[in-house]
Amino acid sequence: MxxxxxxxxxxxxxxxxxxxxxxxxxxxxxxxxxxxxxxxxxxxxxxxxxxxxxxxxxxxxxxxxxxxxxxxxxxxxxxxxxxxxxxxxxxxxxxxxxxxxxxxxxxxxxxxxxxxxxxxxxxxxxxxxxxxxxxxxxxxxxxxxxxxxxxxxxxxxxxxxxxxxxxxxxxxxxxxxxxxxxxxxxxxxxxxxxxxxxxxxxxxxxxxxxxxxxxxxxxxxxxxxxxAAARALGAIVEISGHAVGGGIETPLGSLPRPSRIGEGAVRVCLRPEAIRIGPVGEGRPSRVLRRTFAGSNLRLELAVEGLDRSLLVTLPADAEPTDIVGISLVADRTLVFGDRARADDA
Known part of the structure; x- marks a missing residue:
């Protein structure tokens, strides 16, 4: 058909x-x-x-x-x-x-x-x-x-x-x-x-x-x-970024710039596997605002410097994060979209 x-x-x-x-x-x-x-x-x-x-x-x-x-x-x-x-x-x-x-x-x-x-x-x-x-x-x-x-x-x-x-x-x-x-x-x-x-x-x-x-x-x-397509198949965290030279700067750290992405403002979409939570000193320091037990998962609400709103992340239920954690990005798991994607998403 x-x-x-x-x-x-x-x-x-x-x-x-x-x-x-x-x-x-x-x-x-x-x-x-x-x-x-x-x-x-x-x-x-x-x-x-x-x-x-x-x-x-x-x-x-x-x-x-x-x-x-x-x-x-x-x-x-x-x-x-x-x-x-x-x-x-x-x-x-x-x-x-x-x-x-x-x-x-x-x-x-x-x-x-x-x-x-x-x-x-x-x-x-x-x-x-x-x-x-x-x-x-x-x-x-x-x-x-x-x-x-x-x-x-x-x-x-x-x-x-x-x-x-x-x-x-x-x-x-x-x-x-x-x-x-x-x-x-x-x-x-x-x-x-x-x-x-x-x-x-x-x-x-x-x-x-x-x-x-x-x-x-x-x-x-x-x-x-x-x-919009990224959101359709699972929860994502969206943050802004700026592409210049060979990299992309975001409030959560730097990423390599994909060849298809031009310089300027970009949108970075993060699935859970694209966010790494570690001890203080590994990545950007972030303060834990709230912990929520969710069965097999532990949900954290984080305050991250440079973000205008809190960040929600998911960890295994047996994780024991401290009040301050380090947050970083897994580069090959991030999704980056340029200005045209912003217009198409409106």
């Missing part, structure tokens, strides 16, 4: 601005971003529930939307799994799964529906009604129904958000297993970075209707193209 330069406006509001993405056969792609960034609009356009103002969408190489063409939703070979599952309460579980198989005769439809229920471990619930199911069971029925016609692309819109934490982890793992076994090509919309990392082969980062970056979780974590 391919989305090429797709845009969508609602009045003056720009929901999508020139989005381009691809989805390979058997791939799970996560679309990650905050509420209102355009994730669900993108799914609606792919599903055929809305039409783009510009650009084109192709499935298996065939245009289905854009440039004067619009294939009806039922003819696109797209399955859609909604956040609230949208099961029919007056139909049995089996009838819900058979709903998308109406082109098959009754016996064949029943056989295929039972197969899909068996794949999600719910064959014994075939004659039950949705009202008798747990949240996790209802989610799996919705997945079986979406997969029943073997769609070319399966779209999942925040499918685990209504589940409690324990159930969510289990059902998510079961869902991924079913998708992998079925060889399904799927797009998962989520605002949960940990979920995107766990589930997806690649992650598309969206912000304000634009695509920030798309790649594997490792690529996005280690080589983000902007501060």
């Amino acid at each position: 391919a989305v090429e330069a797709v845009s969508r406006r609602y009045g003056r509001a720009v929901a999508l601005n020139g989005i381009s993405l691809t989805l390979d056969a058997g791939e799970i792609l996560a679309v990650l971003g905050d509420s209102g960034c355009g994730k669900s609009t993108l799914l609606r356009l792919i599903a055929g529930l809305d039409e783009p103002d510009a650009g084109e969408i192709r499935i298996d190489g065939h245009p289905v939307a854009g440039r004067g063409r619009s294939v009806p939703p039922e003819a696109r070979g797209v399955g859609l799994m909604f956040q609230d599952y949208a099961l029919f309460p007056h139909l049995t579980v089996l009838a819900n799964v058979r709903f998308g198989l109406r082109r098959l005769d009754r016996a064949e439809g029943r056989r295929v529906a039972l197969e899909r229920l068996a794949e999600v471990g719910l064959a014994d619930k075939a004659e039950c009604y949705p009202g008798t199911l747990s949240g996790g069971e209802a989610q799996r029925v919705a997945l079986a129904r979406a997969l029943a016609p073997r769609p070319r692309v399966l779209l999942l819109d925040e499918p685990f958000s209504n589940l409690d934490a324990g159930t969510r982890d289990r059902v998510r793992a079961d869902t991924v297993l079913v998708l992998r076994q079925a060889g399904a090509s799927a797009i998962l919309v989520t605002h949960d970075a940990a979920e995107a990392v766990e589930v997806a082969d690649r992650i598309a980062l969206m912000r304000r209707g634009r695509l920030l970056q798309c790649g594997t979780a490792e690529t996005l974590y280690r080589s983000p193209e902007s501060p």
